[in-house]
Amino acid sequence: MTDPFGTAGIRQRVLAGWSAAPVRLREDANAEEDLALGGYRDRLVVELAQNAADAASRAGVPGRLSLTLAERPGETPVLVAANTGAPLDADGVQSLATLRASAKRLTDEGSADSADAAPGSVGRFGVGFAAVLAVSDEPAVLSRTGGVRFSRDDTADLVAAAAVGAPALGAEVQRRDGHVPVLRLPFAAAGEPPVGFDTAVVLPLRDEAAADVVRAQLDAVDDALLLALPALTEVVLDVGGSRRVLTRAGDRWRVHRRAGDWSPAERADLLADRPTEERRQRGWQVLWAVPRDPSQPVPRTLHAPTPTDEPISLPALLLATLPLDPTRRHVAAGPLADRLVSECATAYAELLTELAGGGADVEQDVEQDVLALVPVGLPAGALDGALREQVLRVLVGAPILRGVQDGRALRPRDAVALDVDADPAALEALAPRVAGLVRAPASARAVLRALDVAVTPLADVVETLPAQGDPASWLALYEALSPLAVDANAREALAALPVPLADGRVVRGARGLLLGGPGQLPATALEALAPFGLRVVHPEAAHPLLERLGARPASAREVLDDPAVRTAVEQVADDEAAEPDQVVDAVLALVAAAVGAQGLLTAEQGDLEWLRDLPLPDEDGEPTPAGLLAMPGSVAADLLDGDEIGVLRQDAVSRWPRAALAAVGVLDGLAAVVVQDPDLRDPPEALADLDGFDDWADELLRSGEVVGGDVVGPVAAVRDLDVVRPDRWPELVRHLASEPELRRALLEPVRVRAGERVAAERVSSAPSYTAWWLQRELGLAGTVPPGADDLGGVLGQAPDWCRDVDPQVRVALGVLEPTGGQQPGAAVAGRLLAALSDPERDLDVVACLRLWRLLATFDGVDLPVPQRLRVLDGDRIRMSDASAAVVPDDPRWLQRGDLGGLVVAPFDRAPALADLLDLDLAGERADGAVTSAGSRADVSDVVRALLPTAPRTWVEHDALTVDGHAVDWWVDVDGAAHAATSDGLARALAWAAGAWSARYLLAEVLADPGSLGWRLAEDS
Incomplete structure (x- = not known):
C-alpha cells in the first residue's frame, strides 16, 4: 500500500518521542480525552461540516456535504461524511495527528499562508476532529490524493511493541489501563470517496449507543448550519435510507451580515489576552437571521460560529466570531468579547432597520415583526444581558418604527404612542394632529417602554384638537374614533372632543348636547328650538359616538326633557317670556312630533307634568294653564264644573293638533296619570296634586303587616274627579267604564310589597286610588x-x-x-x-x-x-x-x-x-284536652265502606268532657275520634277523616246500617 502522506515517518517520530519521554504520551492522551469528552463531545456533525466548508473555501467551489448513516443487519453502522473541495494533503494529515495545531495558521501579517483556509474558513482538520472519537475507534479520511486512518487497537499494538525497549513507556500505559491516544498515529488507508465528492470521512461506529448519538445529531441539523457555514450550498442527510436535503437558507431567513478587519492597534488592544494563533485573526464577522415564517423555531443559543452553550433570548439566530474558552462552549470574557457584543448590537439594529424600511422582500405589515424582535423581560444569562443592554441602547436611535401618517421609518426617540390600543383607522385619523405617531398595540407596550417611546394620553391629544373644521371632517374623525369608546377609560379621554353645533358654534364635549340625524327631529323642526337656546349637534356631524359620550338623541321627547324647555314654559306661565306665542308654538310643535313619532301619551306623561302649565286661551281669550282647559264640545266639558275647568277657545283647536293639545293636558275626556313604582311616602307631583291622594296612600301603607312598603308596578289614577258636576255622576261612571285607560285606572288594584320587618316578603293588592x-x-x-x-x-x-x-x-x-x-x-x-x-x-x-x-x-x-x-x-x-x-x-x-x-x-x-x-x-x-275516660272500639265496616278514610277505631264515652266541659264529640291532637252520642260519632269520624260534608250521611248510616246500599246508590 502506498503512503503518499508519510504516515510511517509520523508514527516513527511520535513513538520515538513517547519512548524517550513517556510523559508526552500522557499529555497526548489527556489532551485527546479532554477534546473528545469535553469541548467536542457532541459536536461531531458540526466539526465534519466545518471541515467540508473549509475545503470548499480553499478550492473556491460550491460546498456540498453528504452525511450518510449506513445501517445493515449484522454489520457495524458506519457514518460517511463526503464533501467537495480541496482534498486531503500532507499538512492536513499533520494537523490530524497533532491535536494541538490546526492547519489554518495565519502569518504575522494577517494573510493566509500556504496551509491556510480561504478567508472565512472556520475549521479544517484541526483539534475539532477529535469529536470523531466520541463515536468511533477506527476513523478514516479518504481523498482523491490518498487516505489516512486511525486505530485504537493498532496504536495500542505499536505502543506495546515500543514499550519492550522502553520500560517507562510500558509503565505509563499500564497506569492508564492500556488507554492510548488514537489520533497521534496515522496509518495509510486504501479507498476513495463516493463519486462526485473529493473527500470522505468514514467512521465505523463503536456500538449502538454511538449510533443513537449520531442519529440525534443528524436529526438536529437545520438551517442554522448553512447560515453558520455559508461556503456550504447543500447538505444531504441520509439516515437508514431516509433522505433529507438542505439548501441555501436565504429563501427561508432574513439575513443581515456585518464584518470588519482589525487594525494593528485594535489587534494589540483587544486580542492581547487571546491565544497566539487567535491573535493573528484578520477581523470579525456577525450574522443575524430571523425566519420569514414567524412559526419557524429559532435556535436560542449563540453560534460562534457553530453552536455554543451560551443562551440568547432574542428571537433571532446569532452567528458571531466571539472569543470562546478552551471548551468552545462559552464566550471568554474580556475586551474582545465586549467589543464584539457591541458590534452584534449594531448589526441587530441594522437588521431591524432594514425590516422597518420595507425592502422588496419585506411584507407591508412588518412593523409588528419588528416590535416582536425588540428584547424585553429578563435576560437568559450574563452574555445575553450584556447583548440586550447594548441592543436597546442602539435601537433607541435606530429608525425601526413606522409612522402612521406616511409610513416613514422613525427612531424611537422621535416617536409618540397613544396610551390606548387604537385601531388603524383611529390612528390614521389622529396622525395628522400628532407628529411621530406610531402604533402601540397592547402586546407591544413593554417594547415601547423598553425603547423609551414617549406615550401621550389620548385625553391630551383630544384637548389639543383645534375647535374648528367643517362638520363632515368631524364626522369622519368620530367614525374613526368610535371603536375606542368600548373602553371606559377611552370614553373618558374622548369626553372633550370638539363638536360642531347646528347654530355654527363648536363646543368641547358631547355631554348634554342634542343629537340629530336619522330618526330624530327633521331639520325644519330644529327651527322650533330657537326660543330655548338648546345646543344641537350639526346634522352633518351627528354620529353614534357622540351619544356614547353623553349626547342625547334629538327626538322630540328628548328635547322636551331638556331643562331649558321647562324653564321656558315656566317663564311663559309667569308672564315673563319675551315672546310667549313663539314659545307656546315651539312647545306644541315638539309635543306634536313626540306624539306622532314616539307615542307620547297623556296617561303616561307623569314626568312631564309641567306641560299642564303651558298657557292657552280659554273661551274669553284669557291665558289659562292647559291642564285647566277642556276641548270645546268634549265629554270633559260636559262632565266637569265650568267654574273649575275652562273651555279652550275654538280657533286654538284648528291652530294646533288635537293630539298635541291633549298631551299638554287639555281634556277631551277625563285623563289618567300613570307613574311607575312611585314612592307613596313622597309621591311625584302628578300624583300628589290629586284630591285625597295622601289619605289613600296613608291607608294603603297602614294596611300591611308593618307601616311602610313599596309599590310594585304602576299606579294609575283618574285626575279631576273632585271637579265633576254633582249631577253628572252616572255619566262619569259610564265614561270611566267605556274608556280603556280610565277603566284600568279604576279596576286594576295596586300591588304593595311588605316592608323589611316582615319575616317573609309578600306582595298584597289594594283598591286603586280611583x-x-x-x-x-x-x-x-x-x-x-x-x-x-x-x-x-x-x-x-x-x-x-x-x-x-x-x-x-x-x-x-x-x-x-x-x-x-x-x-x-x-x-x-x-x-x-x-x-x-x-x-x-x-x-x-x-x-x-x-x-x-x-x-x-x-x-x-x-x-x-x-x-x-x-x-x-x-x-x-x-x-x-x-x-x-x-x-x-x-x-x-x-x-x-x-x-x-x-x-x-x-x-x-x-x-x-x-x-x-x-x-x-x-x-x-282553652286547651281542647279530653278530660273524661272512655273505651276504644272498632269503627264498623259500614262506616269504612261509606268513608274509607275514617279512623279504624274510636273512643266511646258515657259522658264526654273537654277541659271539664261536656260535649258530644271531639277529635284530639292525635287525631283520635271521641264521642258520647251517635250523632257525635258521625261528626267526630267525618272531621277526623277530613270529610266534614259527609257527617249527615254518616249519621243516617250509623242510625240504620241497612240503608248503606241505598245511600251509596244515591251518591253513585
Whole structure:
C-alpha cells in the first residue's frame, strides 16, 4: 500500500518521542480525552461540516456535504461524511495527528499562508476532529490524493511493541489501563470517496449507543448550519435510507451580515489576552437571521460560529466570531468579547432597520415583526444581558418604527404612542394632529417602554384638537374614533372632543348636547328650538359616538326633557317670556312630533307634568294653564264644573293638533296619570296634586303587616274627579267604564310589597286610588245592586242608575255583587260591622251568619272595633261585650259555649275574622284536652265502606268532657275520634277523616246500617 502522506515517518517520530519521554504520551492522551469528552463531545456533525466548508473555501467551489448513516443487519453502522473541495494533503494529515495545531495558521501579517483556509474558513482538520472519537475507534479520511486512518487497537499494538525497549513507556500505559491516544498515529488507508465528492470521512461506529448519538445529531441539523457555514450550498442527510436535503437558507431567513478587519492597534488592544494563533485573526464577522415564517423555531443559543452553550433570548439566530474558552462552549470574557457584543448590537439594529424600511422582500405589515424582535423581560444569562443592554441602547436611535401618517421609518426617540390600543383607522385619523405617531398595540407596550417611546394620553391629544373644521371632517374623525369608546377609560379621554353645533358654534364635549340625524327631529323642526337656546349637534356631524359620550338623541321627547324647555314654559306661565306665542308654538310643535313619532301619551306623561302649565286661551281669550282647559264640545266639558275647568277657545283647536293639545293636558275626556313604582311616602307631583291622594296612600301603607312598603308596578289614577258636576255622576261612571285607560285606572288594584320587618316578603293588592275616591264620594260601599237581597235593609241598595253599569265597575264602587269575587274595601267592612253593632237592628241567626261570612272575606283592613257586637249563643243571637266573644277555630268549638259568645265564619277564614274584629280564637282560650275516660272500639265496616278514610277505631264515652266541659264529640291532637252520642260519632269520624260534608250521611248510616246500599246508590 502506498503512503503518499508519510504516515510511517509520523508514527516513527511520535513513538520515538513517547519512548524517550513517556510523559508526552500522557499529555497526548489527556489532551485527546479532554477534546473528545469535553469541548467536542457532541459536536461531531458540526466539526465534519466545518471541515467540508473549509475545503470548499480553499478550492473556491460550491460546498456540498453528504452525511450518510449506513445501517445493515449484522454489520457495524458506519457514518460517511463526503464533501467537495480541496482534498486531503500532507499538512492536513499533520494537523490530524497533532491535536494541538490546526492547519489554518495565519502569518504575522494577517494573510493566509500556504496551509491556510480561504478567508472565512472556520475549521479544517484541526483539534475539532477529535469529536470523531466520541463515536468511533477506527476513523478514516479518504481523498482523491490518498487516505489516512486511525486505530485504537493498532496504536495500542505499536505502543506495546515500543514499550519492550522502553520500560517507562510500558509503565505509563499500564497506569492508564492500556488507554492510548488514537489520533497521534496515522496509518495509510486504501479507498476513495463516493463519486462526485473529493473527500470522505468514514467512521465505523463503536456500538449502538454511538449510533443513537449520531442519529440525534443528524436529526438536529437545520438551517442554522448553512447560515453558520455559508461556503456550504447543500447538505444531504441520509439516515437508514431516509433522505433529507438542505439548501441555501436565504429563501427561508432574513439575513443581515456585518464584518470588519482589525487594525494593528485594535489587534494589540483587544486580542492581547487571546491565544497566539487567535491573535493573528484578520477581523470579525456577525450574522443575524430571523425566519420569514414567524412559526419557524429559532435556535436560542449563540453560534460562534457553530453552536455554543451560551443562551440568547432574542428571537433571532446569532452567528458571531466571539472569543470562546478552551471548551468552545462559552464566550471568554474580556475586551474582545465586549467589543464584539457591541458590534452584534449594531448589526441587530441594522437588521431591524432594514425590516422597518420595507425592502422588496419585506411584507407591508412588518412593523409588528419588528416590535416582536425588540428584547424585553429578563435576560437568559450574563452574555445575553450584556447583548440586550447594548441592543436597546442602539435601537433607541435606530429608525425601526413606522409612522402612521406616511409610513416613514422613525427612531424611537422621535416617536409618540397613544396610551390606548387604537385601531388603524383611529390612528390614521389622529396622525395628522400628532407628529411621530406610531402604533402601540397592547402586546407591544413593554417594547415601547423598553425603547423609551414617549406615550401621550389620548385625553391630551383630544384637548389639543383645534375647535374648528367643517362638520363632515368631524364626522369622519368620530367614525374613526368610535371603536375606542368600548373602553371606559377611552370614553373618558374622548369626553372633550370638539363638536360642531347646528347654530355654527363648536363646543368641547358631547355631554348634554342634542343629537340629530336619522330618526330624530327633521331639520325644519330644529327651527322650533330657537326660543330655548338648546345646543344641537350639526346634522352633518351627528354620529353614534357622540351619544356614547353623553349626547342625547334629538327626538322630540328628548328635547322636551331638556331643562331649558321647562324653564321656558315656566317663564311663559309667569308672564315673563319675551315672546310667549313663539314659545307656546315651539312647545306644541315638539309635543306634536313626540306624539306622532314616539307615542307620547297623556296617561303616561307623569314626568312631564309641567306641560299642564303651558298657557292657552280659554273661551274669553284669557291665558289659562292647559291642564285647566277642556276641548270645546268634549265629554270633559260636559262632565266637569265650568267654574273649575275652562273651555279652550275654538280657533286654538284648528291652530294646533288635537293630539298635541291633549298631551299638554287639555281634556277631551277625563285623563289618567300613570307613574311607575312611585314612592307613596313622597309621591311625584302628578300624583300628589290629586284630591285625597295622601289619605289613600296613608291607608294603603297602614294596611300591611308593618307601616311602610313599596309599590310594585304602576299606579294609575283618574285626575279631576273632585271637579265633576254633582249631577253628572252616572255619566262619569259610564265614561270611566267605556274608556280603556280610565277603566284600568279604576279596576286594576295596586300591588304593595311588605316592608323589611316582615319575616317573609309578600306582595298584597289594594283598591286603586280611583276606586277608593269614588267609594268615599258616592257612598255606594256595602250596598247591593238594585233589586238584590240587601239582608233585610242592612246593606241598602245602590241607586237605580247602577243597574246598567257592568258588575266589575259596580264592585270597584263598593257594591256587593251576589256572585262575589270582589275584594270589599274598608268602607264596606265598616258598614257591615256597624250593622252587627247596632242594637236597634233586628238580625236573626241567618242574617248574622251572612254578615260574618262577608266580614271574613276582608284582608288587611284596619277598622275600629266596637265595644259590643252580636254573637251566637246556642241557637239564638244576643248582644255581647266584644271581650267576651270568640271565633271558633273549627266545628268542635261550636260546642263550647262556656268560652263566650260565638262569632262564626267559614272555618278556613276564622283567623282572618278574628284578626279583623280583634277577637280571640276559641283555641287560644282553652286547651281542647279530653278530660273524661272512655273505651276504644272498632269503627264498623259500614262506616269504612261509606268513608274509607275514617279512623279504624274510636273512643266511646258515657259522658264526654273537654277541659271539664261536656260535649258530644271531639277529635284530639292525635287525631283520635271521641264521642258520647251517635250523632257525635258521625261528626267526630267525618272531621277526623277530613270529610266534614259527609257527617249527615254518616249519621243516617250509623242510625240504620241497612240503608248503606241505598245511600251509596244515591251518591253513585
